[in-house]
Amino acid sequence: MARSEQKNDESPEAVREPAASPGRRGPGRGRVTLLLVVVLTAAVVLAGLQVLRSLPDWINPFAEETKDRSGPVVLQSIRDLARFESASGNFQVIVDLEKDAKFLPGSVRGSRTLFVGHGSVDAYVDFAKLGSGAVTVNADRTAATVRLPRAQLEATNLDPKRSYVFEQQRGLVNRLGDFFSGNPNDQQQLHVLASQKIQAAAAESGLRERADQNARLMLQNLLKALGFTTVTVQTTASQ
Incomplete structure (x- = not known):
């Protein structure tokens, strides 16, 4: 009974890199995406702050109230002018x-x-x-x-x-x-x-x-x- 042999091809041409996964992203694309996220987040925050500023003072949690608590004016010196x-x-x-x-x-x-x-x-x-x-x-x-x-x-x-x-x-x-x-x-x-x-x-x-x-x-x-x-x-x- 003849014995079949399997030939193991280990030549360099036969060894190939695995195909890249469709969902895999390069490092440059990831940095751009992160920068866009940061910019969009800052834009949303800024827009929200502008909306808060436009609210009436009684409902705006960031509204400022000005109080003048200055002390009296102190005369320090007098000089004659000619x-x-x-x-x-x-x-x-x-x-x-x-x-x-x-x-x-x-x-x-x-x-x-x-x-x-x-x-x-x-x-x-x-x-x-x-x-x-x-x-x-x-x-x-x-x-x-x-x-x-x-x-x-x-x-x-x-x-x-x-x-x-x-x-x-x-x-x-x-x-x-x-x-x-x-x-x-x-x-x-x-x-x-x-x-x-x-x-x-x-x-x-x-x-x-x-x-x-x-x-x-x-x-x-x-x-x-x-x-x-x-x-x-x-x-x-x-x-």
């Missing part, structure tokens, strides 16, 4: 401030704010800097010469009632952070930038020259009213 405010300039500036994350798109994390700033800068002459020889009078008291220091600029006085955020774009992460932040409307950086830009513009606007001119005219009229027929007002270098 300044003649001789000119003032009103300015407007639009601050365009943009903040972006290095590796994230602006729709996820980032912000851009357009801030309209209104402010004024005063120019003054400091009479306290007049020396002992700053005013000279002739013997018959008909002519006087006054040497004044250059006018200086006060710090910018930003008007909070006329300054406002014109437009603001925020990413998803920024919106969530603003909701849970203790001070979501913090605009300190915008105010500082607007004040700095207005101050720089005032220095280049000729405001100091206008203040010098007004101070000279004021002293000339004052001394002539006191009986001096010739009045000369000179502006010295800044001290």
Whole structure:
């Protein structure tokens, strides 16, 4: 009786990888799916928070109640001023401030704010800097010469009632952070930038020259009213 033999083919061509299961996902696809889930979850949370904000205060669990518990104002010091405010300039500036994350798109994390700033800068002459020889009078008291220091600029006085955020774009992460932040409307950086830009513009606007001119005219009229027929007002270098 012949004995049949089974041939075991172990050649490399015969050894094949098992077919991939239809439900199996690659690692890249899994990461994309996870990112989409995170973004959608954050969007749903943000939408829910916006709905809660639109609810009336009596039914909104996140509604805020403002109470002013400030203490009395304490006077710390008083100082005498010898300044003649001789000119003032009103300015407007639009601050365009943009903040972006290095590796994230602006729709996820980032912000851009357009801030309209209104402010004024005063120019003054400091009479306290007049020396002992700053005013000279002739013997018959008909002519006087006054040497004044250059006018200086006060710090910018930003008007909070006329300054406002014109437009603001925020990413998803920024919106969530603003909701849970203790001070979501913090605009300190915008105010500082607007004040700095207005101050720089005032220095280049000729405001100091206008203040010098007004101070000279004021002293000339004052001394002539006191009986001096010739009045000369000179502006010295800044001290």
